[in-house]
Amino acid sequence: MAYSQDVYNQAIQTLERRRERANLEAQARFDEISEKLPELETIQQKLAQIGLNISKVFLYSTNKQADIEQLMQESLSLQEQKKAILTKNGYSENALDVQYTCPACSDTGFIKNRRCKCHTELLKDIERSNLAKIAPIEDCTFDTFDVNYYPQEIMKNGISPRDKAEKIKNSCRKYAVNFNTASKNIMFMGGTGLGKTHLSLAIANVVINKGYSVVYGTAQNILSDLQNENFGRDDDLRYYERAVLGCDLLILDDLGTEFKSAYTVACLYNIINSRISAKLPTIISTNFTLDELEEKYDQRITSRITGEYKQLILVGNDIRYMKD
Numbered sequence: 001m002a003y004s005q006d007v008y009n010q011a012i013q014t015l016e017r018r019r020e021r022a023n024l025e026a027q028a029r030f031d032e033i034s035e036k037l038p039e040l041e042t043i044q045q046k047l048a049q050i051g052l053n054i055s056k057v058f059l060y061s062t063n064k065q066a067d068i069e070q071l072m073q074e075s076l077s078l079q080e081q082k083k084a085i086l087t088k089n090g091y092s093e094n095a096l097d098v099q100y101t102c103p104a105c106s107d108t109g110f111i112k113n114r115r116c117k118c119h120t121e122l123l124k125d126i127e128r129s130n131l132a133k134i135a136p137i138e139d140c141t142f143d144t145f146d147v148n149y150y151p152q153e154i155m156k157n158g159i160s161p162r163d164k165a166e167k168i169k170n171s172c173r174k175y176a177v178n179f180n181t182a183s184k185n186i187m188f189m190g191g192t193g194l195g196k197t198h199l200s201l202a203i204a205n206v207v208i209n210k211g212y213s214v215v216y217g218t219a220q221n222i223l224s225d226l227q228n229e230n231f232g233r234d235d236d237l238r239y240y241e242r243a244v245l246g247c248d249l250l251i252l253d254d255l256g257t258e259f260k261s262a263y264t265v266a267c268l269y270n271i272i273n274s275r276i277s278a279k280l281p282t283i284i285s286t287n288f289t290l291d292e293l294e295e296k297y298d299q300r301i302t303s304r305i306t307g308e309y310k311q312l313i314l315v316g317n318d319i320r321y322m323k324d
Helices: 005-036 039-060 064-088 117-132 161-177 196-209 219-230 241-246 262-277 290-296 299-308 319-323
Strands: 185-189 214-218 249-255 282-286 309-313
Touching (some): 005 039, 039 064, 117 214, 185 196, 196 214, 214 219, 219 262, 249 262, 290 299, 299 309
Parallel strands (some): 185 309, 214 249, 249 282
16 A cells, blocks of 8 residues: 555554553563562573573574574573562563563564554554544544435436435445455535545545555645645645555545646646546545536646546535535
8 A cells, every 4th residue: 555654654663652551561571570580681682692692592503503502401491490480479481571462473563574554553553643633533434424414306317416425425335345456436515515625535534444555635735735746845745646646545635726827737737637547536525517627627627527437416505505
């Protein structure tokens, strides 16, 4: 999965902190218990010496296998002595072991060069936490998308806004559950406050849980950051071109509300075209119709959207006012 380097770095730093904390806690337990049971200190010193002797065997011994087997037997004997002393004095036989958050990988994040499950879950948590800083992802789920706010009156096409919203919701849920990097592009359309962002984030919720990377942002914020990056003004940027173009799912919210310039139009085309070429899915939401978007941008952009995006159009009244 194409997580950003920042997400990978955050995960590695967390794993390092877990290992450090586990080792410090183990040392503190050893200091406390060995003060009461000094014979443990002697055993620990002997075990440390065996470790050094094994290293010497590899360097100098002419009978490596036999010498190592002998040292391993001595080590096992000392380990059994240590367990016996601990249990005799009311401690668990594993009281001096390092208690890692994940015993499977000892908090390294890898098992035989393969990413441990704990590492994968950590990446998901970081991805979700980063998105939660800029969007109400925890509140925007399919279960909290209430179609009862949409009118029941039948429209000219023979379907009510409520039934249409229900159909779109179910389609989005299916899209999210079956998501992969070959999934189709989606274009949410409709007036302000009709749940376009809610559905986008509901999809993001599921996609992140599946282990995919998601970049979410308004068109204004993403295009502004990419412009600043392009001109070398890269302090305090949230969005970088590499992540925007390479993430597993890009969600570009509120298209058409950004400040329009020759650069933003060119940048928007590059995002749409590059991700189509790379076969990476994008979700766009807008309050504008296709005709209005064509007036705002050049035809290259709207033709790519028309040809490559599945259009989901929500109708009704601004839900935010109805909730208030």
